[in-house]
Amino acid sequence: MALLEVRDLRLSFGGLKVLHDISFSVEKGVINSLIGPNGAGKTSLFNCLTGFYKPKGGSIHLGGRPIAGLPPHRITALGLARTFQNIRLFKEMTVLENAMSGQHCRSRHGIVSAILHLPAQRREEEAIRAAGMHWLDFVGIEQHAHRRAGGLSYGDQRRLELARALASAPELILLDEPAAGLNEREKLDLVHLIRRIRDETGITVLLIEHDMGLVMQVSEKIVVFDYGQKIADGPPEIVRADPRVIEAYLGTEE
Amino acid sequence: MIDEVRTMPAAVQPQLMRWSVVLPGLAALACALVLPQFANAYVTEVATTALLYIVLCLGLNIVVGYAGLLDLGYAAFFAVGAYTSGILTAEFGFNFWLTIPVAMATACVAGIIIGAPTLRLRSDYLAIVTLGFGEIVRIIARNLDITGGASGLVGIERPEIFGFKLMQVQHFYYAFLVLALLTAFVCLSIERSRMGRAWFYVRYDEDAAAGIGINRVTAKLQAYMMGAVIASVAGCLYAAKMTAISPESFTFNQSLLILLGVVLGGMGRIPGVVLGAILVALLPEVLRGAGTYRPLVTAVALLAIMLFRPNGLWPDKRV
Numbered sequence: 001m002a003l004l005e006v007r008d009l010r011l012s013f014g015g016l017k018v019l020h021d022i023s024f025s026v027e028k029g030v031i032n033s034l035i036g037p038n039g040a041g042k043t044s045l046f047n048c049l050t051g052f053y054k055p056k057g058g059s060i061h062l063g064g065r066p067i068a069g070l071p072p073h074r075i076t077a078l079g080l081a082r083t084f085q086n087i088r089l090f091k092e093m094t095v096l097e098n099a100m101s102g103q104h105c106r107s108r109h110g111i112v113s114a115i116l117h118l119p120a121q122r123r124e125e126e127a128i129r130a131a132g133m134h135w136l137d138f139v140g141i142e143q144h145a146h147r148r149a150g151g152l153s154y155g156d157q158r159r160l161e162l163a164r165a166l167a168s169a170p171e172l173i174l175l176d177e178p179a180a181g182l183n184e185r186e187k188l189d190l191v192h193l194i195r196r197i198r199d200e201t202g203i204t205v206l207l208i209e210h211d212m213g214l215v216m217q218v219s220e221k222i223v224v225f226d227y228g229q230k231i232a233d234g235p236p237e238i239v240r241a242d243p244r245v246i247e248a249y250l251g252t253e254e
Numbered sequence: 255m256i257d258e259v260r261t262m263p264a265a266v267q268p269q270l271m272r273w274s275v276v277l278p279g280l281a282a283l284a285c286a287l288v289l290p291q292f293a294n295a296y297v298t299e300v301a302t303t304a305l306l307y308i309v310l311c312l313g314l315n316i317v318v319g320y321a322g323l324l325d326l327g328y329a330a331f332f333a334v335g336a337y338t339s340g341i342l343t344a345e346f347g348f349n350f351w352l353t354i355p356v357a358m359a360t361a362c363v364a365g366i367i368i369g370a371p372t373l374r375l376r377s378d379y380l381a382i383v384t385l386g387f388g389e390i391v392r393i394i395a396r397n398l399d400i401t402g403g404a405s406g407l408v409g410i411e412r413p414e415i416f417g418f419k420l421m422q423v424q425h426f427y428y429a430f431l432v433l434a435l436l437t438a439f440v441c442l443s444i445e446r447s448r449m450g451r452a453w454f455y456v457r458y459d460e461d462a463a464a465g466i467g468i469n470r471v472t473a474k475l476q477a478y479m480m481g482a483v484i485a486s487v488a489g490c491l492y493a494a495k496m497t498a499i500s501p502e503s504f505t506f507n508q509s510l511l512i513l514l515g516v517v518l519g520g521m522g523r524i525p526g527v528v529l530g531a532i533l534v535a536l537l538p539e540v541l542r543g544a545g546t547y548r549p550l551v552t553a554v555a556l557l558a559i560m561l562f563r564p565n566g567l568w569p570d571k572r573v
Contacts, residue, residue: 050465076467088462090455101455105467107448111480114447115440121447128448168467 001064003028003204004049004080004172009058009068011041011048011228018044019228021058026172026221031198032206033215036225037248042208043085045225046174050082051075063171077105081170083161085177085208091150095141098149098160099132102167106131135163138200139193155186162193166203173197175207179214187211191218216240224248275525286431290424298423302495304535305430306488311515311531312437312524313484318513319521320450321477322457323373324381327388328512331482333504334361334391335489337401340499343411345400350413354490361486364391365479373474388509395501406500413494426495433491437484441524444480453477518559520566529568 002025011019019041026032034042047053049060051072060068067075076082081102090098107128113121136142139159144152149160158178165173178194179187191214197203209215215222216236223233226248232239239245290298314328338357342348348356372383395401402408413420413429420426444450452473455463464470493499511534519530537555541548559567 052461052465071469072464073467073469076465081467082465084462084465088459088465090458090462092458093451093454097451097454100451101463101466101468104448104452104455109448111444111447111449111476114449115443117443125447164466 002026003063004206005059005061006049007059007061009045009048009060010056011044011053012056017228019048019055022228022230023058024223024230024233026204026206028171028204029198029202030204030220031194031218032204033219033222034206034208034225035210035212035215035222040225041228042225043176044228046082046176046208049075049174050080073105076168076170079169079171080174081165081168081172082174083158083165083176083178085180087154087157087161089149089157089160089164091148093149094146095136095149095152095160096129096132096145099136099145099163099167100128102135102164102169103128103131104168106169131167132163135167136160138166138196139163154181155183155189158182158186158190159193166197166201170203172204172206175205175209177208177210179209179211187214190214194218279525283435290427295423298427300535300539302423302427302430304532305427305434306492307512307515307531307535308434308528309430309437309488310485310512311519311527311534312434312441313481313488314512315516315521315524315527316441316444316453316477316484317481318516319523319527320445320453320457321474322453323474323478324378324384325478325481325509326381326385326506326513327391327509328384328481328485329504329506329508330388330391331361331364331485332489332492332508332512333395333501334364334482335486336493336499336503337395337407337489338486339490340407340410340493341400343494344407344409347411350411350490350494351415354487357486357490358483361482362479365482366475369475369478373471373478385506385509388504388506392501392504395504402500404501406498406502407493408498410493410497410499412497420494426491429491429495433487438524438528440484445524449473449476514556518556518566520569523568526566526568530566533567 004026006025007023009019009022022045034045036042044053048055051070051074054069058068059066062078062080065078067078067080090101107124109121109124133142133145136145139162141156141159141163144156149157152160162178179190182190194205194207195218198205219236221234222236222239224231224239224245231244231248232242289301293301310332314325317323317325317328335357338360339350339353342353342356343350368387372380375383396404420429452468455466455468456470456473460470515530515534516527517530518533519528520526537552538548541551544551
């Protein structure tokens, strides 16, 4: 069974239909991309998957469990993490504290055990800190652990957002335009990092991206959107040759 | 090997930070401990008030400074504590110490009743609702028989500890000192724990916090309840010290003064909040000479502080 199964998903704001009966699936261990022109509904779909929008109809299953309509924090706890199109870090906190935030839903000690300084609570704090450091190391910014997150370079902020999402130990990670604003060098590093996420951690990746070069290079499966509808999906070479995709991107010859 | 080197700064940093805070802290504590031996009753009384405000400001700091929830009715929880303890000792003959857990539980319930439906609101709306809640509690206290109505509750028992009865102002000074230290310890412990960090995440970016797996409503509710519990304990001790309480001790002005202490010193950080609380308690005394011009001088001083130190006198480095 597919890791993520989306069936007939519908979303509208008032009279405006944003998503029309979207169906697609994401297989475990595959790097997937979601592409389409601006306004095609890609980020809206991400917001439905992660619980920020409530879909009007259809179903979403993650690992066989229905998640449509659940609040965001429950969906993250069930194993679906995300990054944001416009970076949303806790800028005033340290890089390490940002990375540690992902571990919140994987730990349980509350106020009372913190006040009592219970040994189990101290151990859990150590484990959270170690996990934070591990993921900072994974994305390559561990040397900045104690700096203010807002003071990082743009590229490193993107990496930190990735580390924070990975720290929540997801099954599936959604990346919303991870290459936006990166230079060519940083894009290459990103491709490398996305492959390492899949190869070394087994976490499945679904990304939204406008950079076609990057998408074709890294994806094993592509879903194409236009005007809130899915117009194609499949491996890169098939999608690239699909006349409807070419039409959506280049327009038709009159 | 490499891993050890990499994780070392994480362990070392809090240690370094601790020394620069601990030494001045210990000096301040030593001064606080010997103060009543040298000072007259008036100074001790003012210092006791300062300690009360330290407890209240630290409690409100959890709500405002950590979780970023603007609460304009915090004195309500102070009142809940004072009246719970006062009624139980004066009317039902409870032992003072037993009233503390009851007051804490009552404040928790009050916190849930007001917090659960309102904490979904964002800042400005929440401020209005909490302001209303503060007034409701005061007006209820004014109109019930059991609370003594507008004239208040009298004849609250003095607490006893190991056969020693707390009577004089020095005794209450030390009791409030213990409570203030305990509160600071509690705040410090939570600040550096999972739940404390969750409050900061929610304060800085609610949506990102939800996206990373934090239940924002529960996190806010816990901060709100924690603040309520601390105010209620302060209320118990306040009632015991005064032996008489009236609704006029828990006005909107009182809430505003506590909030002023938090914002003045620099919200979010314990030393700043302590400084702010002391200022709030001392300012009226220091300005006694200004006579009727006191409110004017206070207002100008506050405006100056807000103009030149907008993040408070001793701000959180994070801001």
